[in-house]
Amino acid sequence: MDKHAHITTLFLDIGGVLLTNGWDRAARKLAMQTYGLDAIEMEERHHLTFDTYEEGKLTLDEYLNRVVFYEDRSFTRKQFRDFMFAQSSPYPEMLEMVAALKAKYKLKIAIVNNEGRELNEHRIQHFNISSFVDFYISSCFVHFRKPDADIYKIALDIAQVKPAEVVYLEDRSMFVDVANGLGINGICHTDYASTLKKLEDFGLTL
Numbered sequence: 001m002d003k004h005a006h007i008t009t010l011f012l013d014i015g016g017v018l019l020t021n022g023w024d025r026a027a028r029k030l031a032m033q034t035y036g037l038d039a040i041e042m043e044e045r046h047h048l049t050f051d052t053y054e055e056g057k058l059t060l061d062e063y064l065n066r067v068v069f070y071e072d073r074s075f076t077r078k079q080f081r082d083f084m085f086a087q088s089s090p091y092p093e094m095l096e097m098v099a100a101l102k103a104k105y106k107l108k109i110a111i112v113n114n115e116g117r118e119l120n121e122h123r124i125q126h127f128n129i130s131s132f133v134d135f136y137i138s139s140c141f142v143h144f145r146k147p148d149a150d151i152y153k154i155a156l157d158i159a160q161v162k163p164a165e166v167v168y169l170e171d172r173s174m175f176v177d178v179a180n181g182l183g184i185n186g187i188c189h190t191d192y193a194s195t196l197k198k199l200e201d202f203g204l205t206l
Contacts, residue, residue, distance in 0.1 A: 005164035007185070007202050009108040011155055012098065012133075014115065016171030017189050019127060020089045022119045023050075027087040034083065035068075035075055042067060053116040056140035060118040085122050093192040099132040100206055101199070112155050112168070114139040114146050135159075147178045156182075167202050169195060 015021040028046065032039045045067040053063040060081065068080060102109050111133055113120070117140040124130060137155040144151040156163060163183030170176050176186035187198045196206065 005162075005185075007105070007107070007167055007204060008165045009110065009159050009161045009167075010098065010101065011110050011112045011137075011152075011166055011168040011170075011179075011184070013170045013172075013175075013189075014111060014113045014120075014123060014129070017169050018091060018094050018098070018129065019123055020087070020091075022088055022115060022123060023084055027084070030087070031080070031083060035073070035080065037068065045070070050116075051145060054114045054139045054145055055143050056117055057143070058116075060116060063116065081118075084119065085126075088123050088126070090127050091192070094195075095127070095129075095132075097192065097196065097206065101204055102132050104206070105204060108159055108161070109133045110155055110159055111136045111138060112146070112151060112170075113137075116140055146172075146175045149178055149182060152179050152182050152184060156184075167199065167204065 012018060021027070028042065031037065032042055049058065049063060049066045052058050053060070061077065064077060064080065069077060098109065101107055109132055111129070115138055120138050120140055124136070135158060137151060137158065139145040139151065142151060142154050144154065156166070164185070166184045168176070168179045168184050168186045169189045170179070170186060171189045173188045176188045179186040185202060187195060189195045199205070
């Protein structure tokens with residue numbers, strides 16, 4: 001990685017970086033407890049179909065048909081969807097940091113994330129992410145999922161930047177490794193303070 005290159009662009013994950021994860025194991029466990037769902041059955045059905053949902057090849061209702069509403073339930077589809085959407089919370093320091101870096105350095109900001117369409121659009125709108133993001137390379141839009149290297153290549157093409165001009169914030173180390181392999185400057189995000197410190201290596205300070 002060339003840390004002396006002029007950084008023009010940030011690639012960002014949403015879940016685990018800007019917000020909590022949208023529909024992770026903890027959220028599903030809470031759903032199982034709240035609605036009395038069979039944990040083994042739900043997890044098996046989830047893992048068989050969720051990648052397809054994140055790739056934009058299923059709607060949320062189709063996903064729920066396969067994972068939850070394959071039999072009659074005592075709760076409604078709307079209740080369950082509202083529960084799913086309610087699991088997202090912001091990381092305010094990270095949201096403020098990215099907005100401040102964009103303003104200070106005139107950076108391009110792109111989301112590169114794995115997310116199903118309805119969850120993705122809800123999270124973007126509810127937390128006003130478009131107030132500082134320029135474009136979205138979301139799996140549900142481009143039909144590639146991380147760690148497929150093609151999602152990063154698409155992001156580079158759309159941003160019209162060289163890999164060395166990009167810093168990528170991601171909480172999953174394997175995804176960082178894939179991006180690094182393309183020459184993108186990946187940072188494995190664990191917390192606000194350490195990420196802020198790592199950004200200084202690329203000349204990005206608040």
